[in-house]
Amino acid sequence: AQSVTQLDSQVPVFEEAPVELRCNYSSSVSVYLFWYVQYPNQGLQLLLKYLSGSTLVKGINGFEAEFNKSQTSFHLRKPSVHISDTAEYFCAVSDHSGNTPLVFGKGTRLSVIA
Amino acid sequence: DTAVSQTPKYLVTQMGNDKSIKCEQNLGHDTMYWYKQDSKKFLKIMFSYNNKELIINETVPNRFSPKSPDKAHLNLHINSLELGDSAVYFCASRYATGELFFGEGSRLTVL
Numbered sequence: 001a002q003s004v005t006q007l008d009s010q011v012p013v014f015e016e017a018p019v020e021l022r023c024n025y026s027s028s029v030s031v032y033l034f035w036y037v038q039y040p041n042q043g044l045q046l047l048l049k050y051l052s053g054s055t056l057v058k059g060i061n062g063f064e065a066e067f068n069k070s071q072t073s074f075h076l077r078k079p080s081v082h083i084s085d086t087a088e089y090f091c092a093v094s095d096h097s098g099n100t101p102l103v104f105g106k107g108t109r110l111s112v113i114a
Numbered sequence: 115d116t117a118v119s120q121t122p123k124y125l126v127t128q129m130g131n132d133k134s135i136k137c138e139q140n141l142g143h144d145t146m147y148w149y150k151q152d153s154k155k156f157l158k159i160m161f162s163y164n165n166k167e168l169i170i171n172e173t174v175p176n177r178f179s180p181k182s183p184d185k186a187h188l189n190l191h192i193n194s195l196e197l198g199d200s201a202v203y204f205c206a207s208r209y210a211t212g213e214l215f216f217g218e219g220s221r222l223t224v225l
Contacts, residue, residue, distance in 0.1 A: 032212040038155075043118075043204060043216035051211055088155055094212040101147055101170060102214055104157040 002027040002093045006105035013081055014113050021076040021108045023091030031093050033074040034102065035065055038088040047089075050074060061085070086112045117141050120205050120217035127195060128225055135190045135220045137205030143215075145169075145208040146188040148180060150201050151219070157204070163188050192222075200224045 007022040025031060032051050036044040048059025055067040065076045074091060088109050092102040118139045127133055139146060147170075148160040161180045162170035168180065177193045188205060202221045206214040 034213055036216075041219075043218045044157075044206075044214075045216075046213050049211070049213055090157065096212075101159045101162050101208075102212065103159075107155045107157075109155075 002031060002095060002100075002103045004091050004093050004103055004105035006089075006091055006108050008108050009106065010109045010111065012111045012113060015083055016080050018079050019077065019081050019085075019110065021089050021091075021110065023074045023076065023105060025072050025074065025091070025093045027072075027093060027095065029095050031095060033065075033067060034092040034094075035059065035063070035074070035076050036090045036092060036104075037061075038090065038107075040087070044090065047076070081110070081112045083112050083114060085110060118205055118207055118215050118217040120203075120220050122220060123218060124221050124223075126223045126225065129195055129197060131195050132191070132193045133195060133222070134192070135203055135205075135222075137188045137190070137217060139186055139205075139207040139215070141207055141209075141215060143207040143209060144185055146182070146185075147206045147208065147214065148188065148190050149204040149206060151204060152201050160203075161188075161190075195222075195224045197224050 003026045005024045013019045034049045035047040038044045050067045058064045088107045091105040094102045145164045147162050163182045165185050166182045179191045182188045202219045205217040
């Protein structure tokens with residue numbers, strides 16, 4: 001079984017500053033990794049995904065994440081945040097079988113301050 | 115054209131009532147899910163269906179009954195609603211490489 005730990009429940013950051021949201025996972029098998037964003041009163045939207053290949057993946061809205069197998073991490077980064085990035089961010093993991101659902105972390109609330 | 119659509123978006127009802135939430139996806143995916151998101155934003159898997167067959171049923175009270183008339187639809191029926199059922203319920207469908215496409219959510223409030 002897989003599990004995900006998002007180390008920070010809330011991250012406040014000033015506008016135009018860089019941000020990193022941390023995610024660590026646990027699994028005995030190879031995994032797929034995902035980051036989702038949830039804006040207020042909306043569903044979850046896929047930001048980016050790691051399936052295989054290059055460990056640095058780029059997503060929408062200027063976000064990127066780096067897969068680090070030795071540290072079992074998949075941290076999300078953005079070099080300069082905007083007010084509109086204020087949202088809840090979820091890291092998720094699944095195995096390669098296609099039979100198990102995504103397991104989500106508890107989420108990190110990113111608050112961008114003007 | 116909405117990929118995963120849920121209705122209703124908001125549902126307010128009294129304890130003890132029965133209610134249903136409908137979900138439809140037009141992505142051609144075989145696997146669909148129901149997730150529950152509580153007030154702390156935690157997402158918990160409830161059910162998973164693959165091509166109309168139930169494949170995952172987490173520890174959910176049997177007052178919750180999913181139904182899949184075809185692989186594009188996965189509905190959720192809840193009997194004898196309780197205060198603790200208040201949450202946002204998300205339907206999702208799964209792409210081959212594992213990512214999920216979510217509906218907008220159905221916010222259920224039980225009074």
